[in-house]
Amino acid sequence: MAAPTTRVLAVLELLQAHGRMSGPALAARVGVDVRxxxxxxxxLEDLGIPITTERGRHGAYMLVAGFKLPPMMFTNDEAVALSVGMVAARGLGLAEGAPALESAHAKLARVMPERLKGQVGAITDTVKLEYLPTLSTPASNAALMTLIAAAQSRLRVHLGYLAPGGGKTERDFDPYGLAWRAGAWYAVGMCHLRQDLRSFRVDRVAGVQALEITFQRPQGFDPLAQLLRNIATLPHGRAIEVVLRTDLDTARRSFTPAIGLFEPVDNGVLLRSSASDSDMGWFARQLAGLGYDFDIVMPDILSTELAKLAVRLRALAEAGVNRVHMDESIHSPKQ
Structure with missing residues (x-):
C-alpha cells in the first residue's frame, strides 16, 4: 500500500481541484474504501484543513469556501510535459504510484487557466502509448518501493530471489539503480554472492530487507545500460562473432541494444553474441537485413542458416520474375 500520507494529500488536492466530491468517488480515485x-x-481536519460534509444519500465532501493552499505554478510547456509524463507513468506497472499521480494531476488542474486546462485534459484522450504487459504484482510493488528507497539512500539490502527454473537463493546486494525494460522492473547493482554486477527482475524478488550498511555507487553508473549489457552477455548457446563492415554508431543502430556487445576493430566492428541452434535462423535474418557487408567468424551453423535463407530468397525472386513474364505474355497483343 502507498503511504497513508500520500493518499491524504491526494484527497486534499482532489477536493481543491473539484470543489465538491462524493465519498465513493473520492475513495475510488485514491484507491481506498469509504471507511x-x-x-x-x-x-485533514486535525491538520487544520476546513472540511465541510453534506449528509444524506447524495452527500459530499467540500473544502470551506475560499480556502486555498498556495499553488505551484507551471509554464504552459511544463504543464503539458508533466501531463504527458503522467500518461506514461500509468503504464509502468507501479500501482503504488496511483494516488501520487492523482494528486499531481489535481494540482495541475487547480493552477491552470481554463484554456490550458482543456488542452492538458485532452492529452489523456489524444496521447496513447503502447505498453507491454506488465509483470508487476502487489508483492513486487512492495519490493520495488524498498529497492528504490535503498538505492536512493545507498543502503545494502538482503535479497531473496526466485530463479527462473525454480529454487530460492539469498544474497546481500547493493542496488545501484533500477531500470524498466520489456514490461518488467530490474534492480541493477553489486551482488555480494557472485562478487559481480548483476541484474534481478523485481517480480522474482521473494523478500527484501534494508541493512544498516552503506555503499558507494560508481561514478556515472547507468542502470539501463548495465542491464542491457548483462542481458547481451548471458550465455544462450553457441558463441557468435560477426565483423560488421561499418562504423560503431551505425552498427549499434542496426540492432536492438541487447543483441550483444560491439567492439571497434581494424576492419569494422566486431559483434559478439550467442544463440541456441534453433535461434540461428533468426540471427541470420537480422544479418540479411543489413545495408552493409559483414563476415561471419563463427559459428559455421550461422553461415549455413544464412546460405539457406539466400536460397529461399533467390527462389522467391525467380518465382516473382516468372509470374511477371507470364502475365506479360498473357496480356500482350496477339499478332
Whole structure:
C-alpha cells in the first residue's frame, strides 16, 4: 500500500481541484474504501484543513469556501510535459504510484487557466502509448518501493530471489539503480554472492530487507545500460562473432541494444553474441537485413542458416520474375 500520507494529500488536492466530491468517488480515485476515506478526512481536519460534509444519500465532501493552499505554478510547456509524463507513468506497472499521480494531476488542474486546462485534459484522450504487459504484482510493488528507497539512500539490502527454473537463493546486494525494460522492473547493482554486477527482475524478488550498511555507487553508473549489457552477455548457446563492415554508431543502430556487445576493430566492428541452434535462423535474418557487408567468424551453423535463407530468397525472386513474364505474355497483343 502507498503511504497513508500520500493518499491524504491526494484527497486534499482532489477536493481543491473539484470543489465538491462524493465519498465513493473520492475513495475510488485514491484507491481506498469509504471507511478509510473518513479517517483521512479526520486527519485533514486535525491538520487544520476546513472540511465541510453534506449528509444524506447524495452527500459530499467540500473544502470551506475560499480556502486555498498556495499553488505551484507551471509554464504552459511544463504543464503539458508533466501531463504527458503522467500518461506514461500509468503504464509502468507501479500501482503504488496511483494516488501520487492523482494528486499531481489535481494540482495541475487547480493552477491552470481554463484554456490550458482543456488542452492538458485532452492529452489523456489524444496521447496513447503502447505498453507491454506488465509483470508487476502487489508483492513486487512492495519490493520495488524498498529497492528504490535503498538505492536512493545507498543502503545494502538482503535479497531473496526466485530463479527462473525454480529454487530460492539469498544474497546481500547493493542496488545501484533500477531500470524498466520489456514490461518488467530490474534492480541493477553489486551482488555480494557472485562478487559481480548483476541484474534481478523485481517480480522474482521473494523478500527484501534494508541493512544498516552503506555503499558507494560508481561514478556515472547507468542502470539501463548495465542491464542491457548483462542481458547481451548471458550465455544462450553457441558463441557468435560477426565483423560488421561499418562504423560503431551505425552498427549499434542496426540492432536492438541487447543483441550483444560491439567492439571497434581494424576492419569494422566486431559483434559478439550467442544463440541456441534453433535461434540461428533468426540471427541470420537480422544479418540479411543489413545495408552493409559483414563476415561471419563463427559459428559455421550461422553461415549455413544464412546460405539457406539466400536460397529461399533467390527462389522467391525467380518465382516473382516468372509470374511477371507470364502475365506479360498473357496480356500482350496477339499478332
Amino acid at each position: 478509510t476515506l473518513r479517517r483521512y478526512m479526520t486527519t
